[in-house]
Amino acid sequence: xxxxxxxxxxxxxxxxxxxxxxxxxxxxxxxxxxxxxxxxxxxxxxxxxxxxxxxxxxxxxxxxxxxxxxxxxxxxxxxxxxxxxxxxxxxxxxxxxxxxxxxxxxxxxxxxxxxxxxxxxxxxxxxxxxxxxxxxxxxxxxxxxxxxxxxxxxxxxxxxxxxxxxxxxxxxxxxxxxxxxxxxxxxxxxxxxxxxxxxxxxxxxxxxxxxxxxxxxxxxxx
Amino acid sequence: xxxxxxxxxxxxxxxxxxxxxxxxxxxxxxxxxxxxxxxxxxxxxxxxxxxxxxxxxxxxxxxxxxxxxxxxxxxxxxxxxxxxxxxxxxxxxxxxxxxxxxxxxxxxxxxxxxxxxxxxxxxxxxxxxxxxxxxxxxxxxxxxxxxxxxxxxxxxx
Numbered sequence: 001x002x003x004x005x006x007x008x009x010x011x012x013x014x015x016x017x018x019x020x021x022x023x024x025x026x027x028x029x030x031x032x033x034x035x036x037x038x039x040x041x042x043x044x045x046x047x048x049x050x051x052x053x054x055x056x057x058x059x060x061x062x063x064x065x066x067x068x069x070x071x072x073x074x075x076x077x078x079x080x081x082x083x084x085x086x087x088x089x090x091x092x093x094x095x096x097x098x099x100x101x102x103x104x105x106x107x108x109x110x111x112x113x114x115x116x117x118x119x120x121x122x123x124x125x126x127x128x129x130x131x132x133x134x135x136x137x138x139x140x141x142x143x144x145x146x147x148x149x150x151x152x153x154x155x156x157x158x159x160x161x162x163x164x165x166x167x168x169x170x171x172x173x174x175x176x177x178x179x180x181x182x183x184x185x186x187x188x189x190x191x192x193x194x195x196x197x198x199x200x201x202x203x204x205x206x207x208x209x210x211x212x213x214x215x216x217x218x219x220x221x222x
Numbered sequence: 223x224x225x226x227x228x229x230x231x232x233x234x235x236x237x238x239x240x241x242x243x244x245x246x247x248x249x250x251x252x253x254x255x256x257x258x259x260x261x262x263x264x265x266x267x268x269x270x271x272x273x274x275x276x277x278x279x280x281x282x283x284x285x286x287x288x289x290x291x292x293x294x295x296x297x298x299x300x301x302x303x304x305x306x307x308x309x310x311x312x313x314x315x316x317x318x319x320x321x322x323x324x325x326x327x328x329x330x331x332x333x334x335x336x337x338x339x340x341x342x343x344x345x346x347x348x349x350x351x352x353x354x355x356x357x358x359x360x361x362x363x364x365x366x367x368x369x370x371x372x373x374x375x376x377x378x379x
Binding site (some may be wrong): 087088089090091092094095098133136137140141165166167169178180182183184185202203 | 257259260261262263264265266267292296298300301302303304305306307325326329331332333334
């Protein structure tokens with residue numbers, strides 16, 4: 001070969017290598033960076049509203065019924081049902097807990113078994129609720145159920161991410177201890193990676209919730 | 223003369239009796255119950271059907287129970303995305319209609335429980351109407367069954 005031709009061949013090989021390398025890097029990058037169809041598929045025909053993109057829950061610090069920390073870490077490793085209320089609630093909260101008690105009765109798994117979910121009743125009324133009364137309250141419905149509360153600003157860190165609203169009716173003079181707390185009644189389903197995955201709006205019917213949960217759990221896996 | 227006295231006595235007893243039972247000529251209360259609640263809370267709910275068999279609307283203006291400090295009637299309603307409990311100053315029972323107190327809707331809120339109340343026992347409540355009638359209602363305390371616990375929401379956000 002002539003020296004000039006050797007140079008061209010070298011250039012060609014160089015360009016080709018760069019080209020192939022770019023292609024390989026490009027394919028790798030697209031797999032890593034772009035969301036594929038599989039990530040946004042959701043199961044069909046559910047009453048629950050499933051989020052196409054699971055929303056990671058971060059940065060809150062509360063205490064549970066045993067005064068143990070309840071942080072994003074505690075949501076890892078299992079599906080979780082979360083809902084919000086207060087123990088001085090005569091109608092919505094006990095009724096929802098009774099529905100979840102019925103859901104628990106239909107679960108194919110037992111506590112400690114893989115795939116078994118957990119439930120957290122979040123009290124948005126820390127003035128009157130704490131681990132001392134939350135433990136017997138929630139265990140009345142099922143000894144497995146957990147309840148959490150904490151400082152309002154920590155509660156807000158959780159409710160703001162989820163989109164739960166709550167507020168206090170005006171405290172009424174000497175009937176101060178009887179005030180009502182208004183609160184969103186959605187039940188939130190969190191996946192084993194601690195990400196918000198679905199919203200279950202009222203009316204809460206145990207059979208429907210149980211069936212929706214099975215479908216969602218099967219679809220996304222443990 | 224004695225017969226007349228006896229008749230008067232019987233007549234008065236009957237009137238007295240009918241104004242204090244769970245029914246009068248105009249109003250009847252059926253299926254009154256309360257779900258057993260955790261003993262750590264002092265508040266319970268009351269559910270029932272109130273029948274107005276008369277030609278006139280009547281209102282419940284107050285309620286009380288010897289087992290509770292206070293009894294109020296509230297309406298559970300979705301407001302601004304939140305479940306709200308709206309206190310009802312008076313509960314209107316329209317003529318020839320039935321008003322139902324049930325989970326997720328209208329309910330009696332029994333506050334300041336004075337003693338332990340377990341399923342199988344009863345709670346006495348007196349309803350006072352704007353026509354001067356008093357009705358004694360007996361709530362049966364039960365373990366709530368799932369079928370009774372549907373939230374009935376007839377409105378959307």
